[in-house]
Amino acid sequence: MKIMKMSVLMVVVLCAVALTGQALAENVKIAMVLPGNISDKSWNQAGYEGLMRVKDELGFEVAYSEKVPQPDQAEAMADYARRGYHYVIGHGGEFQEAASRVARKYPEVMFIVHNGITPAKNVATVGIDLKQIGIVVGYIAGKMSKTGKGGYICAQKLKKYVELGDTFGAGFKMARADGKTSIAWTNDWDDIAKGKEAALNQINQGADVVFPTMDNATIGSLQAAKEKGVYAIGMYYDAYSDWPDIILNSAIVNWRQAMVELFSVVKDGKGLEGKDYLWDLNYPKVLNIGTYHPSVPESVRTEAARLLERVKTGEVKP
Numbered sequence: 001m002k003i004m005k006m007s008v009l010m011v012v013v014l015c016a017v018a019l020t021g022q023a024l025a026e027n028v029k030i031a032m033v034l035p036g037n038i039s040d041k042s043w044n045q046a047g048y049e050g051l052m053r054v055k056d057e058l059g060f061e062v063a064y065s066e067k068v069p070q071p072d073q074a075e076a077m078a079d080y081a082r083r084g085y086h087y088v089i090g091h092g093g094e095f096q097e098a099a100s101r102v103a104r105k106y107p108e109v110m111f112i113v114h115n116g117i118t119p120a121k122n123v124a125t126v127g128i129d130l131k132q133i134g135i136v137v138g139y140i141a142g143k144m145s146k147t148g149k150g151g152y153i154c155a156q157k158l159k160k161y162v163e164l165g166d167t168f169g170a171g172f173k174m175a176r177a178d179g180k181t182s183i184a185w186t187n188d189w190d191d192i193a194k195g196k197e198a199a200l201n202q203i204n205q206g207a208d209v210v211f212p213t214m215d216n217a218t219i220g221s222l223q224a225a226k227e228k229g230v231y232a233i234g235m236y237y238d239a240y241s242d243w244p245d246i247i248l249n250s251a252i253v254n255w256r257q258a259m260v261e262l263f264s265v266v267k268d269g270k271g272l273e274g275k276d277y278l279w280d281l282n283y284p285k286v287l288n289i290g291t292y293h294p295s296v297p298e299s300v301r302t303e304a305a306r307l308l309e310r311v312k313t314g315e316v317k318p
Contacts, residue, residue, distance in 0.1 A: 028266055030054060031080035032064040032089040033073060036190050036215040043189070043215045046236045047091040047114065050259035057260055058267045074098035081106040087263075087272070089114065093158040099123050110272050114255065115160045121274045128258060128287050129280035130164040131318040133251040136289060136308050137233045138171025140249050141209040142179045143300045144231060145172070150181040151202030151210040153221050155189040161213060167318040168211055168233075171307075182207065188217060195220030203228045209248065211235070222246065231293070238290035249304075250290035257285045281312040 030051070038048035048064060055062045063085070068076045073095055080088045081102065086109065090099050093115035103111045103123045116125030141150050150172050152165040169181040182205065184198040195217030199210050203224060211233040212221030218235065225232040225246045234240065234250030258279050266272060279286040289308065292301055310316040 028060045028087065028263075029085045030060050030062050030087045030089065030263070031083075031085040032062070032091055033068050033076045033080070033095065034064060034066045034091045035070070035073075035094060036067060038064070038066045040190070040216045040218075041242065042218050042236055044091065046253070046255040047089075047259075050256040051089075053256050053260050054263050058263055060263065060266075070094055070098075074102050077111065078102045078105065081109045081111075086110065087112060087266075090116075093117065093160060094156060096125075110274075112272070115158065116276075117159050119275050123274055124272050125276045126258065126262060127160060127276065127278050128253050128255070129278060130160050130251075130253065131167045132281045132311050133253065133287055133289070134164040134167030135171035135174070135311060135316070135318045136304055137211065137249060137251045138168035138173075138181070139175045139307055140171075140289075140296065140300065140304050141168070141211065141231070141233055142172035142175025143303070144248055144296060145176070145179065145209050147206045147208045148176055148178050148180065149206040149208065150179070151184065151199065151207035152181055153184045153186065153195065153198045153202070153210060153212040153214065155186050155214045155217065157185060163318075164213060170318065174307075186214065186217060189214050190216040192217055192220035192223075196224045199224035200228070203230055209233065234290065240291040240293065244293075246293075247291075248293045248296060252288045252290050254286045254288075258283075261286070281308065 032051050034044045036044040038044050051062050065076050077088050089112040091114050095113050096116045099111040099113045107122055110122050112124045114126050119125045152168050154161045165183045172179045172181050186194045186198050188194045199221035208230045210225050212218040213235045222232055222243055231248045232246045234247045236253050239250045240247040281287050
């Protein structure tokens with residue numbers, strides 16, 4: 001009799017757990033904290049548009065806060081946790097410390113860090129393998145450079161962006177043995193003037209292809225390239241559509257698609273784990289190159305496509 005009662009109790013508990021999981025899958029609330037402006041046509045806009053796709057395609061309730069400076073990021077994430085959001089996203093590697101700290105106070109909430117590097121029990125890190133795309137666009141840049149000098153411009157020395165700069169340089173040198181790339185760290189993701197100044201400094205030192213990977217500050221770098229008549233590599237989206245005079249190609253890093261794929265797991269009722277989720281060139285809807293400038297010869301396009309496939313298969317490891 002005791003065994004029967006225990007079995008009935010277990011069935012009731014399991015049913016309750018199943019119903020709770022189903023309810024969460026149907027009523028998930030997701031919040032995102034962004035460091036910059038959602039209309040920057042760069043990193044922040046990609047994150048915001050990804051969140052909107054999660055809302056529209058998966059039916060989840062979403063909220064967001066934009067232009068949140070680093071000193072306020074932990075509190076912004078904690079605020080969403082207090083308000084009952086199941087998933088709180090920090091859109092950028094600079095959120096890692098804040099997410100790790102807040103996660104200890106709210107163990108029932110899953111915190112997500114885009115471009116994060118330290119997963120934990122209730123902290124998931126989500127990344128796209130920038131190393132892989134860096135070597136491909138670096139190769140294109142090296143092939144099209146006349147001076148043999150290229151420039152990489154970013155704001156902070158976050159791990160994934162350091163790797164991107166390194167592989168951009170490796171691809172550039174792969175295209176021409178005498179190729180050299182310089183790296184500029186502006187310490188500001190959004191200051192257009194600083195982005196322009198960094199690009200001008202590199203151009204004045206002979207760079208005729210620049211690769212800016214910031215937020216709003218990217219606009220300044222591209223303005224400098226256009227004014228000086230040099231080429232550039234786009235980032236996050238197919239930048240040729242906005243800068244057809246100067247964009248050789250773009251490193252398309254589709255966070256919109258990555259977010260939909262990530263939260264499709266939640267839609268299926270499985271929930272996310274405290275681990276690293278990574279997309280690479282084997283997911284072309286997430287990571288790929290974009291539209292070529294008309295000046296890029298067919299031979300270079302063919303060579304770049306071959307390199308992309310070699311990276312994808314692991315024959316070339318950035």
